[in-house]
Amino acid sequence: MKLNExxxxxxxxxKKKRVARxxxxxxxxxxxxxxxxxxxxxxxxxxxYEGGQMxxxxxxxxxxxSKPNRKEWAVTNLGAIxxxxxxxxxxAAAEINxxxxxxxxxxxxxxxxIRVLAKGEVTRALNISVAGASKAAVEAxxxxxxxxxxxxxxxxxxx
Numbered sequence: 001m002k003l004n005e006x007x008x009x010x011x012x013x014x015k016k017k018r019v020a021r022x023x024x025x026x027x028x029x030x031x032x033x034x035x036x037x038x039x040x041x042x043x044x045x046x047x048x049y050e051g052g053q054m055x056x057x058x059x060x061x062x063x064x065x066s067k068p069n070r071k072e073w074a075v076t077n078l079g080a081i082x083x084x085x086x087x088x089x090x091x092a093a094a095e096i097n098x099x100x101x102x103x104x105x106x107x108x109x110x111x112x113x114i115r116v117l118a119k120g121e122v123t124r125a126l127n128i129s130v131a132g133a134s135k136a137a138v139e140a141x142x143x144x145x146x147x148x149x150x151x152x153x154x155x156x157x158x159x
Contacts, residue, residue, distance in 0.1 A: 071112040078137055079120015080106055081128070097129045113151065122146070 005119055019031035033040040048055045081101075084090045089104040098114050101107045118140050125145035125157025133150050141148040 060102075072113045073109045073113060073115040073132060074109060075115050076101065076107055076118060077117050077119040078122050078140055079128070082120060083114070085124070085126075092124055093124060095127045095129055098131070101130075116148065137151055 017027060019027040022028045030040070038044055038046070048057055050056070062068075081090065081096065084104055084106050085092045090096060090100060090106070091096060094100070098110045099116055102110055110131075115132040115134075116128060116130050116137045117134050118136035122140050122144040126141055126146050128141060128158070129149045131151045135149050138148045138150075
């Protein structure tokens with residue numbers, strides 16, 4: 001086989017239909033758009049328009065609310081922290097906080113704070129200090145002999 005013998009499979013590429021190129025093309029004169037009317041014109045986009053009838057998206061009731069100032073957490077799991085410790089990217093002896101997790105590459109950016117979830121196993125005593133954690137994550141770390149301090153718990157203790 002030579003370079004000049006390469007070709008695509010039969011039917012893999014279809015030629016584009018050229019409309020409005022004379023009566024012999026089969027799509028001449030009005031280019032398959034019919035006669036007159038809004039849809040025969042160019043530059044028309046009629047998404048959700050129902051001919052003057054109240055559109056469906058306006059007939060249905062609106063529910064819910066998106067809080068504009070809600071907290072956006074960066075989430076990680078105990079199993080991921082353990083894997084990064086085994087890979088040598090995080091020092092298990094030192095305190096594991098937001099800066100350490102971002103520097104190691106486990107979390108891309110800390111956003112409004114890092115939240116630790118309980119997915120995965122913890123085999124060693126870790127000293128973790130983050131913005132938030134699930135109850136199961138706190139229990140798992142304490143069961144392994146470590147501590148998991150959260151900013152939320154610290155704020156509640158100060159009150």
